[in-house]
Amino acid sequence: MALPEQTGSGEPLIQVENLCKIYSLDSGAAGSKGGGTVNSQVLFDVSLSIHRGEFVAIMGHSGSGKSTLMNILGCLDTPTSGHYWLDERDIALLSDDELARVRNRNIGFVFQGFNLLKRMTALDNVATPLLYAGVNRSDSRKRALELLHQTGLGNFAAYQPNQLSGGQQQRVAISRALVNNPQLILADEPTGNLDTQTSREIMAVFQQLNREQGITIVLVTHEDDIAACTRRLVRLQDGRVVHDAGVLA
């Protein structure tokens, strides 16, 4: 296994050990395969460490548990068993408020469906995490505008999500993810809804962020050429890590 060279500090940014996730299906499953059994295990003893500055792609068949893993890494969901240390902090020990703070300050999310707040301008969308961080409105707008410029959307600050193309919306989402200077960006199929050309542009943004700002990025994708933009590939199959290696440039 050829791990990438950046290992700024000795300890990894993300460390998971024996992570398991079991869904109980009495809640009315959201997944298409849900049904039948009472319990369905989605992740089996997943162990993984990701160091600062890494750029990791997670691949696997549909239903292999990629999104489930990402949600746990993003502190949106909790594992059934196993441990998760983010920046040397045991996530299991954090309160709801502390988890919200981690999501706000340490992690930036980019979703396949963009997940922007409707009927709110691009600028306000990008500024919202800063408001939750306690920054005042005018400062957060200033910072948000900076980021929109950075991602090439300076002229679209006043647009609402439904007035923007998919690629533009995803740039807004990336700006929002970056607005609090997170150490980690988690992107679940960020190019899943975009055409090849736009996907390439979005990947260029990620690559630049990783290369120039050293931001750790973990992204899920189904496409080999997207994965080829990253520097490490983790493959999941039926909830288990079956491959973990560097990507040849």
Add this chain to the structure above:
Amino acid sequence: MSLLAIIGEALRALRLNRMRTGLTMLGMIIGVAAVVLMLAVGQGAQTMVNQAISSMGSNLLIVVPGATSSGALRSASGSVQTLTMGDAQAIASLPSVKAAAPLITGTAQLNYGANNWSTVVTGVTPDYFQVRDWGTDSGALFTEVDLRSATRVVLLGQLTAKNLFGDEDPTGKTVRIKNSPFLVAGVLGVKGQSLDGRDQDDAVFIPLTTGQRQVFGNQFPGTIRFLMAQAESAEMMEEAEAEMNQLLRQRHRIAEGVENDFTVRNMAALTAVASGAAKVMSVMLGAIASVSLLVGGIGIMNIMLVSVTERTREIGIRMAIGANRRAILAQFLLEALVICILGGVAGIAIGIGGAWAVSQAVGMVVVITLGTVLLAFAFASAVGIFFGFYPARKAAALKPVEALRYE
């Protein structure tokens, strides 16, 4: 997130759903307006009753001829003439009684120039004005001298004065009562409505002796229609009542076991009942109005629950970008509160306007106090918090993943 930012978010969310916000607010507006209006009417009635009570004079006891049986007067006062001037003098000298004023009454036509006006003419002693705590606006009360020599002087009530004289000052002028000339000694101050709804300013007063000898004829010399007595103090009311009963039984030679041929009415008891009834009415009106406020509150809760469900995904997104439970709770609670407070303010304005309209249309006394306004406002806010809390907590309790996955 600062409170100001959260309020901004709440206002923005409410603006996005103008129609719905407006309709929800309408429930609140109607509720608060009803509370304000009902309290205004209730307090108005209370004020009216209190005014009538205080216009009556303090520590008042009234003695009328005829017996009471089971609460009702058996014979209307006047059909029997059992009270005399002597009774009045004897009562006046009781230790618990400060003053006693005998009265005779009748109706008569008054003329001044081309104007005429039919009203109640009451023959009284100067003590009457002390008992009733009634003074003149212009001119002077008549005196013991007028009483002794049965002079033809008259004191006019405000309304009578206005009807006969218009804007002229009646003092010193001459009016005719049953065609006899009377000198107007003065005009009495405003008394307003009595408890039984009569306008006390539609009246004229002449010396008792003048009335007996010159106006009402002389059917039963020395008898009076009824008398008003004032106890020395509020604490002495019951004592005065007992003493008067005893004294009159003695004077009228009523044997043991036989019913009184007179009735002493303690006005303190009556006023307590009247003001108690007014208070009860006020509370009842307020309670009825509160029901509409409750309905408005339930409307808010309903809308907020729908809103939480509709915006589950938004809540998930907000949580994913760092909103903690408190921020989500505050956002939804504030939305409810904003609806209530804006609705409350509008409701107070409409309630005040409605109260004014009622007072204009029906001529009812309405009273709006700062207390009423503050109460309505506090009520509206309390409804907002109470009915907004459950939906807000429901939103805040959502799990981030589940909220995000919600379609």
